[in-house]
Amino acid sequence: MKMTPLITSAVMHFGEMGSRWGFNRTVGQILALIVLNEEPISAQEIADALNISRGNTSMGLKELQSWRLVKQHLVPGERKEFFIPAGDIWTLANRVFEERRKREIDPTMSLLRDLLLDAPANEKEANAQHKLNEIHDLLESITAWSQELQNLGPEKLNTLMKLGSGVGRMLELKDKLLPGKNSVN
Amino acid sequence: MKMTPLITSAVMHFGEMGSRWGFNRTVGQILALIVLNEEPISAQEIADALNISRGNTSMGLKELQSWRLVKQHLVPGERKEFFIPAGDIWTLANRVFEERRKREIDPTMSLLRDLLLDAPANEKEANAQHKLNEIHDLLESITAWSQELQNLGPEKLNTLMKLGSGVGRMLELKDKLLPGKNSVN
DNA sequence: CAGAAGTTTCAGAAATTACTGAAAGTTTAT
């Protein structure tokens, strides 16, 4: 498993970015390596290529599996476990979005719901609650929307993205188009 | 600047989430405090309320200003500087998206462009380059799209979000609606 | 210009997070 210079650059970069994407350097490197390698690759090969301990590799792979970004791949006749990406690039990107939503938005939504249940103790709290409510509604919209987008599937999503500024014009016509929908206030 | 229990819970939570949102605990707490407090608040009051050093407070505020999430507010007659949110909740959310895009996507796009310029040295590299190209295109779409959404402005964005699954139906009709746009393959 | 009121910087300490490697665990083959 010798990495070519190009692959090395890419792997190193994804390592650096890893922490910004919600996982750590090693996990980012492992992911890049698995994605860029057309053949399935074993844990030992990963450890060797990246110069990291076998234990760290194991933990990284576990994390990537919990994100559903890589999966195991049994090679007939081989005792070792091999790893491959859990889907195409689109799928992987979707998974990252979804996992991050779970980690970054859901816990906050849940707390906000709780905080909004209590009656405000005074003026100050009433004001704060109002702000928290705005935040809650915003997060709810984002969540609903992102699920909606995922349900569209890659093709339609792509259509929508490529549509670009056409979206604006389309929205202006929407009431004529979809008379069943009530307008938003 | 005594925090009520409700505000305390919210501030602590935003601190915990802070690191997942791209800044650290203290920065998250400071942001929450500024947003939830209707009055402008001074650096010293923030340090006291959160029990953090004055120096840390200063750095946190600097970071929040670099994210364009809070701004200074001069109170006439007061020597101190006060701080307030840089806009309404929608604006703040947009700023977070945009900043994160800059930090999480732009550097990768730039590297990918470079890596795609070199001719592949062999079979392996050609394959890797193909994958990198897919990633590049995806990130490009996401970037373009998110800029598009921001240009729509809050009202239309809200309309779009509330539209929910109507988007799917709308897309099916789009060709009739916007005949100038070519279909996507 | 001295000094009071405030802010920022940054070296070192504290806290957190990631990594190693040896030991324990698992699976398959004989």
Add this chain to the structure above:
DNA sequence: ATAAACTTTCAGTAATTTCTGAAACTTCTG
């Protein structure tokens, strides 16, 4: 049942990130 081939766990260490607080800086006031 034993051994070989492999994986996982986890205590301790290393690396990184965050925080403090004292010193330096800035600005305003008399």
